[in-house]
Amino acid sequence: MTTLDVPTRGGFTGDIDRPRGGAPAALMRHSLALARRSLIKTVRTPEALIDVTVQPVIFLLLFTYLFGGAIGAGDRGAYLQFLLPGLLAQSLALGGIALGQNLNADIEKGVFDRFRSLPVARSAPLIGAVSADVVRYLTVCVFMLGFGTLMGFRVETGFVPAVAAVALSIGFGLCFCWISVWVGMLVRTPGAVQGVMFLLIFPLSFGSNVFVQTDTLPGWLQAFVHVNPITPLVSTIRGLLVGGPVAHSLTITLAWMAGLLVVFVPLALRAYARRA
Amino acid sequence: MSDLVVRAEGLRKRFGKTQALDGVDLAMRRGTVLGVLGPNGAGKTTAVRVLATLLRPDEGYAEVAGIDVLKQPARVRRRIGLTGQYASVDEDLTGTQNLVLIGQLLDLRTSDAKKRAAELLEWFDLAEAANRMAKTYSGGMRRRLDLAASLVGHPEVIFLDEPTTGLDPAKREDMWGVVRTQVTQGSSVLLTTQYLEEADALADEIVVINHGKVIAHDTPDGLKRRVGGLTLSVRPADPAKVPDTLRVLDAVAAPGTSASAETAAGARPGAVSVPVAGDLALDEAVPALRRAGVEVVDFGLHLPSLDEVFHALTEGTPAPKKEYELV
Numbered sequence: 001m002t003t004l005d006v007p008t009r010g011g012f013t014g015d016i017d018r019p020r021g022g023a024p025a026a027l028m029r030h031s032l033a034l035a036r037r038s039l040i041k042t043v044r045t046p047e048a049l050i051d052v053t054v055q056p057v058i059f060l061l062l063f064t065y066l067f068g069g070a071i072g073a074g075d076r077g078a079y080l081q082f083l084l085p086g087l088l089a090q091s092l093a094l095g096g097i098a099l100g101q102n103l104n105a106d107i108e109k110g111v112f113d114r115f116r117s118l119p120v121a122r123s124a125p126l127i128g129a130v131s132a133d134v135v136r137y138l139t140v141c142v143f144m145l146g147f148g149t150l151m152g153f154r155v156e157t158g159f160v161p162a163v164a165a166v167a168l169s170i171g172f173g174l175c176f177c178w179i180s181v182w183v184g185m186l187v188r189t190p191g192a193v194q195g196v197m198f199l200l201i202f203p204l205s206f207g208s209n210v211f212v213q214t215d216t217l218p219g220w221l222q223a224f225v226h227v228n229p230i231t232p233l234v235s236t237i238r239g240l241l242v243g244g245p246v247a248h249s250l251t252i253t254l255a256w257m258a259g260l261l262v263v264f265v266p267l268a269l270r271a272y273a274r275r276a
Numbered sequence: 277m278s279d280l281v282v283r284a285e286g287l288r289k290r291f292g293k294t295q296a297l298d299g300v301d302l303a304m305r306r307g308t309v310l311g312v313l314g315p316n317g318a319g320k321t322t323a324v325r326v327l328a329t330l331l332r333p334d335e336g337y338a339e340v341a342g343i344d345v346l347k348q349p350a351r352v353r354r355r356i357g358l359t360g361q362y363a364s365v366d367e368d369l370t371g372t373q374n375l376v377l378i379g380q381l382l383d384l385r386t387s388d389a390k391k392r393a394a395e396l397l398e399w400f401d402l403a404e405a406a407n408r409m410a411k412t413y414s415g416g417m418r419r420r421l422d423l424a425a426s427l428v429g430h431p432e433v434i435f436l437d438e439p440t441t442g443l444d445p446a447k448r449e450d451m452w453g454v455v456r457t458q459v460t461q462g463s464s465v466l467l468t469t470q471y472l473e474e475a476d477a478l479a480d481e482i483v484v485i486n487h488g489k490v491i492a493h494d495t496p497d498g499l500k501r502r503v504g505g506l507t508l509s510v511r512p513a514d515p516a517k518v519p520d521t522l523r524v525l526d527a528v529a530a531p532g533t534s535a536s537a538e539t540a541a542g543a544r545p546g547a548v549s550v551p552v553a554g555d556l557a558l559d560e561a562v563p564a565l566r567r568a569g570v571e572v573v574d575f576g577l578h579l580p581s582l583d584e585v586f587h588a589l590t591e592g593t594p595a596p597k598k599e600y601e602l603v
Binding site: 124 | 328350351353354356357360361365366368369373377378382409426
């Protein structure tokens with residue numbers, strides 16, 4: 001090894017105890033740097049995107065061609081128009097699972113120990129990882145709409161509502177994934193994250209208006225569908241893509257998104273601080 | 277500025293039923309290497325995690341670089357570098373990306389972070405692998421990258437938790453060179469290890485921890501004097517010849533010591549052992565045993581093993597005797 005004359009404090013200027021630009025700017029900078037790390041990992045392991053690319057498409061094919069004839073009374077085209085916005089919501093919820101799994105693995109490997117020994121806010125690694133998930137939710141939207149169009153799905157509203165639907169989808173994904181982050185901090189293995197999240201998401205996505213009209217369900221199940229956060233999200237995306245009223249369901253969806261953040265961000269941060 | 281760059285008093289930490297730290301006091305002088313030696317599960321890693329602000333102790337006081345670890349962890353984090361027991365580099369990132377990320381998190385401007393990364397990669401012989409993903413690195417390269425990562429911020433105090441576990445001897449000596457250079461550049465290094473020879477090669481002072489307690493704090497020479505150097509061990513074929521063997525071996529004993537029948541833990545039954553000054557004692561012992569007519573079935577020259585160090589150090593202390601797991 002060559003011995004290089006290393007300047008003792010090269011690049012470090014000003015007060016060593018004060019983050020450059022103040023604490024909020026530092027949090028943003030650190031979160032972005034960590035988000036970039038997650039994105040590099042995503043690009044390097046494209047197979048980790050199967051759950052936001054191939055998997056939603058398989059659901060789309062399965063429900064359109066296998067069940068679509070039966071559920072949609074023979075009209076597969078009409079059923080696809082009904083199904084796709086709902087499946088988009090389910091795919092967003094499922095798409096957040098990988099985040100919890102990755103964070104769980106990072107902690108086990110000791111990568112987070114290094115971050116925690118650095119002068120960054122405790123929340124920066126989590127905020128960074130969540131921010132990078134934007135790419136995954138955007139991928140879900142692009143694959144669903146792109147493949148859906150090939151199968152005959154048509155946006156019946158217009159460009160602006162369609163963009164709004166995608167934006168809302170990504171926003172919902174970013175709020176919902178904090179549950180996965182929290183679970184990732186609590187359980188021991190990435191596999192357990194998936195198990196717990198499936199247990200949560202499948203009742204939510206099947207016990208909703210994703211696959212069938214709510215009025216075909218028994219009364220007690222309708223009651224569940226009406227309090228399920230997936231339901232207003234699906235109604236809103238449906239309205240924005242194929243037409244229909246959205247104001248009411250959008251309000252409820254935004255309220256749910258705020259509620260998810262208020263509850264699960266602090267839970268996740270606390271669990272993270274306690275872990276290891 | 278205090279002469280002590282790490283100071284801990286009465287650290288206690290319990291995990292469930294395990295008292296990982298049971299009143300640990302530590303002191304490290306500025307510009308020196310402190311070796312923390314102990315078997316698996318002794319509490320070494322827990323102590324490092326407390327000092328590196330990763331873990332709050334249940335009780336006790338600790339300061340690093342003159343700053344209270346519990347009250348001002350953020351200020352401590354700007355002055356330390358940590359390399360954990362497992363190489364915690366990001367496998368999907370290249371060497372450069374790993375180090376630039378650390379630099380950015382240390383509030384370096386990206387251009388400065390890149391400069392620093394290039395500098396360290398060069399210094400650690402990783403320049404050629406700088407743009408390869410860390411998962412393609414060998415074990416030794418990963419360790420070096422991990423160590424480089426802890427040096428990005430020019431830390432005043434460097435914590436190395438078993439930095440050479442799993443490295444082959446040549447790579448281990450490379451790491452030792454790195455540690456020595458850091459000290460000449462003004463850093464202080466606290467390193468944990470299970471290898472006596474590593475502590476011996478690097479440390480100015482050694483702390484031995486067992487069952488969450490400090491059982492010795494001394495210079496390497498002081499520790500060796502306490503434990504003893506080379507030991508010659510001889511087992512006569514006929515147990516009745518033990519007194520003769522004792523007499524013969526007394527003649528080759530290191531100054532101030534004498535031969536004794538082995539009774540201590542880990543002893544070879546029926547054997548006689550004697551501390552010797554060096555392997556030249558063999559030249560005297562073998563003919564002398566022949567002349568005394570002692571027939572020998574077991575004959576050996578031993579360094580004090582880590583096991584013996586702990587046996588020697590825990591003898592006479594009330595610490596519970598247990599089988600040490602030495603891996």
